[in-house]
Amino acid sequence: AERTLVLVKPDGVRRGLSGEILRRVEAKGYTLRAVRLLDPAPALLQKHYAEHEGKPFFEPLVEFMLSGPVLAVVAEGEGVIPGFRSLAGATNPTDAAPGTIRGDLGRDWGTKVVQNLVHGSDSPESASREIALWFPEL
Ligand code: GTP
Ligand code: MG
Numbered sequence: 028a029e030r031t032l033v034l035v036k037p038d039g040v041r042r043g044l045s046g047e048i049l050r051r052v053e054a055k056g057y058t059l060r061a062v063r064l065l066d067p068a069p070a071l072l073q074k075h076y077a078e079h080e081g082k083p084f085f086e087p088l089v090e091f092m093l094s095g096p097v098l099a100v101v102a103e104g105e106g107v108i109p110g111f112r113s114l115a116g117a118t119n120p121t122d123a124a125p126g127t128i129r130g131d132l133g134r135d136w137g138t139k140v141v142q143n144l145v146h147g148s149d150s151p152e153s154a155s156r157e158i159a160l161w162f163p164e165l
């Protein structure tokens with residue numbers, strides 16, 4: 028079945044929103060296949076965000092992702108890859124529509140990198156690559 032990698036980023040975990048975010052994934056009808064709270068190693072984040080290496084926000088992004096524990100989740104269901112992206116909303120919480128995770132729960136905090144609560148894989152190729160990185164045992 029189709030699977031995606033969802034991350035509750037350090038801002039989401041810190042603000043106590045992990046349950047609310049997982050609730051929305053489950054309420055939509057997706058299944059939680061694996062869940063893990065971890066302090067990601069820098070090497071894992073560099074691989075996860077390899078496509079952004081060299082961009083001006085790369086270092087602040089990795090630093091932000093190292094600022095606290097991350098909840099990594101494999102969610103499953105038909106259409107879950109685009110479906111979770113649509114639950115998450117636009118990258119910038121200021122622009123994200125109400126009804127979405129970023130639109131309802133996020134805002135601009137004036138930080139160097141936008142803190143937008145969640146990550147979701149953007150394609151089937153990204154999903155398999157990212158699930159292998161965060162859940163090597165699956
Ligand atoms: P993810 O689900 O986290 O991958 O977000 P996304 O797919 O909506 O965004 P993308 O993969 O393009 O970028 C990854 C992360 O980098 C984003 O979630 C932001 O935190 C940050 N980011 C992306 N683009 C910009 C940008 O133009 N400026 C800044 N400051 N940060 C950015
Ligand atoms: Mg992305």
